[in-house]
Amino acid sequence: MPLTPERLQDAYRQMLVIRRFEETIRSLYQQGKIRGSFHPCVGQEATAVGGCWALRKDDYLTCTYRGHGQAIAKGLSVRAAMAEMLGKATGCSKGKGGSMHFTDPSVGLLGANAIVAGGVPHAAGAALASQLQKKDNVAIAYFGEGAVNQGVFLESLNLAVLWKLPLILVCENNLYSEMSPSHETTSVVETYKRAAGFGFESMRIDGNDIEAVYNAVEQAVARARAGGGPTYIEAMTYRLWGHMIGDPEIYRTKEEVAQARENEPIVRCGRRLLELGYTADDLARLDGEAESVIADALQFADSSPVPQPADAFTDVFI
């Protein structure tokens, strides 16, 4: 199904929901209402929405601690996500997972992961399950370019090609691995070339162009569903905020970030919608709708109960 102008408009609103979600979380975090760490995905909304909207609900997804956007784009309830951030019993993990572990298998989300590259083999395993059961579901794993030096990542690449798994790997290359520029930590920074070395169909795309992301993932999904094996997509993007709240960002200049803001996915998608005949009022209306989704989620989370201490002792085993 192509990304028609109408769906593009919906995708724009979805990106805004994710953006407003992260902005709200930052504000709550700064008010001390959120525990632990928060790794925002601001600036990377096109990879999340473009990729996840090319999937079916019963396709599998694993992502990372910077994966709020992907989780929401795949269908995780924004209410359940917000409640989880606030440690409420109504959160997607009942307050046991928090910011880095959004999970909802009912929409195919097998989990965000707080170990870099830790969730990549899980997507490969879900793809294997689909293949063994002769189903046509595919699996997609999101990770940053900081993951490509992890052993388990490289092991997963080998197995995915060897077993011709219905797997799509999406590398969100945002140029920084935690607080280090990736060219200082990685021998071949064009990560898609590494994947090609493993035998992957691989490519590098503009990850801030939601249509480019959608089209690339859609083709990869079609190929995987037809038994054609895995695809590696390196989507070039930019982390507009730091690695986490509190990151002093000494590794880059304010000018660099300002320049990146002109090329960020929501601004670009807005421009594209204007080209397609939508008006500035239309865009403002979509933003207002996104704001309403967040306001509703916040209201839900705020009014939800906290878990009981006894709940700490459930959900270890079935």
Place this chain on the structure above:
Amino acid sequence: MPNITYAQALNEALREEMKVDPRVFLMGEDIGHHGGIFRVTKDLIDEFGAERVRDTPISESGFVGIGIGAAMAGLRPVVELLFMDFALVAADQIVNQAAKLRYMSGGTVSIPMVVRAQQGGGRGNGAQHSQSFETWFAQVPGLIVVAPSTPADAKGLLKSSIRAGNPVIFIEHKLLYNTKGDVPEGEYSIPIGKAEIKRDGRDITIVSYSRALLFALEAAETLAQRGIEAEVIDLRTIEPLDMDTILESVKGTGRLLVVHEAHSNCGLGAEIIARVYEQAPDRLIMPPRRLGAKHVPIPVAEALEDAVLPQPSDIVNIVEAMF
């Protein structure tokens, strides 16, 4: 009852579970046509095909992680590691992932996966192929740890482990594979979390498991000739621990020795003794003892390895000193 080896008993368990449950599949190095280095998966590829008896590269993190993903997506993988020592290569996937994903998801996903491996020393395999890690795994909430000592227990516990619906670390011992024992015909399983008294006695309780259990039984025979009747408990499951059986036995004997091949330092012996003191301090008539490997890596030469690992004679000596 057929008298078969421990390896054959495991093979039967795998075959039977694969027959009744199409979700069960196997992954591991050389498990296909080679049948596994200890022959546990012998001929299974002929019956179930290469898709369900899946050879892997030497890539423990990768295929344990793939097992986790397949389990979350509804299958029941049984993953074989050649040596338990290699579990450390996959430690993130076992400890940070398999053990915690269900909890971190608020119970919305489950990981019905068994990781099987043989461990232990006694055949000169050296320090990277002879370790015993049950206590490491038992320390991690979210993992079930079993370590059967007999062919019948091995078969029954492997079947229960595959059906458990949770991550299970299934510990075999390289020197148990060729041991023989009677295995019931027909369908049966051994419940997880239940110890078994393998020998009755009134004078002392010896708690053990896996290969060390055979040493405890051997020592008990020697002790009997010297007038000491030892009750020998086979834990069978390390986590969850069957304290009831231990406490009940100690109530009768008043003496306790815990024997395991794993290093004694911070080991299961310490845990069991602590729990006995916490839960029933008045049952012991003298201080309990523990016996495990001495605190050095496991050496190769026989004289050295024997000096490090617990021997039946060590058990006899400790017990005699308790009377």
